[in-house]
Amino acid sequence: MFRNLIPLLADRYHVVAPDYPGYGQSATPDRSTYAYTFAATVDIVDKLMVRLEAKSYAMYVMDYGAPVGYRLALKHPERVSGLIIQNGNAYDEGLKEFWDPIKTYWSDGSAKSREALSGLLTLETTKFQYTDGMEDVSRISPDNWVHDQALLDRPGNKDIQLDMLYDYRTNVPLYPDFQRFFRERKPPTLIVWGKNDFIFPEAGAHPYLKDLPDAEIHILNSGHFLLEEKLDVAAPLINDFLDRNVAKK
Template sequence: MKQLVISLVLASVSLAPVPQAYAAPENAAITRSATATVFYRSATIDGVKVFYREAGPANGPVVLLLHGFPTSSHMFRNLIPLLADRYRVIAPDYPGFGQSDAPDHASFAYTFGHYADMIDALMDQIGAERYAMYVMDYGAPVGYRLALKQPERVTALIIQNGNAYDEGLRDFWDPIKAYWNEGTAERREALSGLVTLDTTKFQYTDGMSDLSRISPDNWVHDQALLDRPGNKGIQLDLFYDYRTNVPLYPEFQRFFREHRPPALIVWGKNDKIFPEEGAHPYLRDLPNAEFHILDTGHFALEDKLDEMAPLINDFLDREVARR
């Protein structure tokens, strides 16, 4: 089954070009200062330590960065200082990821709904009442669940390879969907290949335009955390619970249509986990979104930070800072 998983991961995806709603600057370069101090903090939520990175002025507009699988707030380590001259940046680790506690999955509910509740509680605890959200991978359902709970709090969306449409769940998801449909021990164990070093490295390297930009520290760091005793069970629980996000897609889409948050979509077109097909449907519900398809893969910030950071800062400066 491991060979099946890897072969599905490596399957080709047909990509269709689209016009961009907002043109990216040619030869975009990082121009903001990267000298901000980043603080490494934690808060206790329902008895569980939730770690988060924080930087920027305490009274600045808040930008909440929500990470994907199998990483943590570590994925934002280079972006945070580039936003923190003007914004209060908060990047938490979900329980079971990064530096947050990882309670035994037999006694703690590793679900996307639980994560949204805990991030909601964290933001209350640290006094962040309104925020723009950067959502990626797992961060999308966590963030969109937050938006359903507290729609008035969301000032803007930055969407990077995070799905909210059926079109975005393609071949990579077939073994996971089989587990959703049957829920057997055999289907569960068949997903073990998704927490191995081969797949972790694949997520950082496949589809990248310049592999020399991708630090091997990424997959070494993430795999060390995946390999902690008990963590495999946590991740398999989350693969199974992801099925609960799909019925919420219409509600996520209704939130987009009804609240029309300013949105910036920056999507790695070569991602086989959340492929480009999942990016275009956002324009049905967010027709004014600024839309950029980049020649990169899943963890686009590792490859295209020099293009993405100016786009993000420009977007936030226009849509958030001046409000």
């Protein structure tokens, strides 16, 4: 989703966009030797930022990237110069209907509940993530779900995804800590949210204003991967926000 945004930022900013282990072009270590958890993912990203000598950075957080970014912020709050939040949750209000079968898996950890989530990894669901709630589906390239599904269908990847879905439960108890970080550090924040997202609905966007009352919020008529449809709207908002709040630091 970020492939088209990055060039629009890279003329003025050093953009770092890693794939997590098991995702994209990153290595996929065996589950017997590597735990696919959010804590482990944060450790990898943290080591990368140290290797890059990145002592200050604005974070673009979306979906899984929200708890990864916020956990990293708890480790190094002084490094966060700004937040761009796009359909990424930090409040109980944002975990609605989509999450009900996942919460069942969280509660019992059973093989039955795990297998019940397999449908989330099918081509039908992958396409749904890109098209549901979009104002103009004709703007969404089918290459998105074809490419993503090819990666999801790699041997062993199903179990990696189900491991991560199970471990997402460990993020929820950290929500108060994330919210405390927002209140205490008050990083400049831009919220750009697809209001029709079924996975992370609009209800998860507005609670941020309780802890970040100065946040700039834009609710767009779009879905989960809004940059696929609304890049022409979102990119100027992001560039303007960074120019005003981050570039001068």
